[in-house]
Amino acid sequence: MTPLLLKRRFMDGTSMDSQLRWLSIGLFMLIATLSVLPSLRLLVEALSHTAFSTSSPMAEVLRSERTWTALRNSFYTSGLGTLIAVILGCGFGFVVTLTNIRGRAIWVFCFMLPMMIPPQVTALSWLQLFGPASPILNTLGIAPALGSPQPMYSAEGIALLLGIQSAPLVFLALRTQLISLPQDLLEAAQLSRASQFRIWVDIILPLCRSAIIAGAALAFVSSLGNFGIPAMLGIPAGYIVLPTLIYQQMAGFGNDMLSQVAGLSMIIALLVLAGMLLQQWLQQRSCYALLGHTAQSLSFRLKQWRLPLEILLALVLCFILVAPLFALIVSSLVPALGMPLNADTITFAAFYEMIGRQGVTSRAFENSAFLAFFSALVLMLVSLPLGYLLMRLPMRTRAVIASLIEVPYAIPGIVLAIAFILLFAKPLPFIEVSLYGTLGIIFLAYLSCFLSVCLKPVLSAMSQLDPALEEAAQLAGARPIQRLMDIILPLTAPAFFAGGLLVFLISINELTVSALLWSAGNETLGVLIFNLDESGDSVLASAIAVLVVLLVAGLMSLLSLFAPRLPKGVIPWHG
């Protein structure tokens, strides 16, 4: 992992050009700064005060009743959420992948949408669906009496939304496995006179069991690290989970505050990393060497059950996607919460205010667009040479570096934010510039967090490239950088833009990292929605959220256009 080792590895295979050497040294520094440094800083902070005394911050954290309550709450909401995710994800996964249902691509797109919608928007839309002030219930005249509780402000409400948000993860893991099951297996079982039921129990379930467990593990860790949903639904009800506990503690003061928060962050990070390892282990185990032709994947004929099943799927989607989004739209069109929507009350005031009024709203839009655009741009520029160099490394070294890059994305955003605060709380050495309290710190955190999002499609496209294509250019006399520009870049361009678009899509709505790193004048869209809702301005928050959902759906559709030219699996809602 040192430049020396990298260099030796290169010398092992082919000769190392001076261009390549400088490129690799530069990129090594970059990975070290973006990926390894934050995690290391956190580790140092959490461990440095862990003298074995009862008054150390870590001991204090472990002794505090609040820590254990939050941990218990985290496990309860994430566990229940995972259960919901598994039921939804498996149901959709089996039906959409294994049967001759119509309009498969649309079902997949709609089911994946909740994953891409930012959690604070999901939470906001469900809040608009229920409760006495719900504009949609008021419009329908079925709103509960004033003063009755908002059912979403509860552990179960949090779990439900966590489940819906992470169901696509289970769905994806299952679908990937199911797609690779060859039709032959089914036909062989049919020839052995197995009934449809027996085929399910004896062939299909055993072959995708590990995929389901892996998906569930992923859903669990993603729920554990989720901040937006428990922040919007839990904080008002005083129901605190680990990420929200960190958020609240950051607001407090005290000598040991940062160390204590670092300790808490370590707990989440360890839980999540353990879950990720479990998931990876299971995923590897589930890779049966599947023989046979994969050209045609499994397909059950539904016959007379097709229409009822399609209606059932539509109803479920209505409940988890359409209804809340509809509630969100209705809320954005009423003058104030608690009022019904009709011809007299309908108003676009919230939209005018959002677009027209100078100030925090437009600033947040600008900030988020700026951050998302430049994160995507910088990461695209980095991914190309980085992917190129990684592909030249031996398999094992490549796997190690790829997992290091993955760490900042895998650990919860709140933990990453703490790591960045620790890193940049003091002015930078030598140049004496403080990044803390500027957009710069959020920008760096985004680069660190989303590097793997951008790199993955690029790497996967590069690994599918015939190495002879580059060797042919080498024989033609082209030096590394020329080969990169003339051959590799044009051939991997779709993956490259897909990576950039994914980064843009995720970072423009990002809340968790910026929730801790924002400062006055440096709000992001995610923070804005969160703050507006907290201060009771749900109508304006809804209007912004509607735009955000439109933006997400638009970008997803744009990405779908690239899909035919991309390697399988690059775009989650395709394939």
Next chain:
Amino acid sequence: MARLILDGVEKSFHGAPVVKGLNLTIEPGEFVALLGPSGCGKSTILRMLAGFENVSGGQIIHGDDCLSSSTRHVPTEERNFGMVFQSYALWPHMTVKENVGYPLKVQKTPVAERNKRIKDALEIVQLEEYADRLPAQLSGGQRQRVALARSLVTEPDVVLFDEPLANLDRHLRATMEETFRAFHKRTGATMVYVTHDQSEAMSLADKIAVLNKGQLVQWGTPQELYARPRNTWLANFIGRGSVLSVAAVAPSQYVSGTNLTELICQHSPDKAASSVLVRPQDIHFVSADDSALIVSVHSCIFRGERYDIELTLKDGQRLLAYSDVPMTLESLHQVRLGQAWSLESES
């Protein structure tokens, strides 16, 4: 034009030797085939010549320049070699013209000259009218011809071929072989051609290096390899024929028919034995003859122009012969042997 010398070239991956002490001298303008079963190291040798791999020991010398040794490595980009890949390696985002012209573009050849040379190269492979197509719009044979044109456009000193016909169907191969032969004649470049198909190597190459398990087994013209293979492995690998165990005889010499019949009769499992190669065309069916061997027919397979007859000798050894007429299984016949070639035992 310069001589290409491989001097004691070694290559190992993670300590496992793949090429062991290889010595070859390739004269300028020679068409050389590296022939061997898969895993024999022939592709690694080609990749070392191209500069994709460095050598673990020994050196590769081209004219007066050392291209590769344990201390020196001239990068591929600076070697002026051409190469034709098994997968064609055409850049899918460039047209035929751009593919062929890319080496010239890299060398910053003036546009007018570039266009002329692209035209000439495409003319050699008879693809002038396809200049503006993309590779995806071409057939397999056409793609390989574009790759050929690209490899010759810079007039390289050496052109390397990495199993260029492996992805083509059988009737296309014959046409492509003809293209390669014409190409060699016209350019006079030194060519190194890797293949596992012996008939391809025999029909194209001036000289063949046969490799097995990373070692050179024999280096000679196709005629030499066919008539005088060094050992039993090579005798089994090249051409058709039968390797017989006979009574001890000095290796690497021709054995006449009468001597051979004696050697076969003297052979017994408990005595020292040698191996000889008998080609099927040297086996003649005869009616009663004193020096004839008595054989029975084990199998008879129709091959179109003739029948392949597998015969069983008295001691159970099998012998392959050709016949114009079918033969009844288990029927007894007499054969006279022409000549045989005695072999070294496989080390």
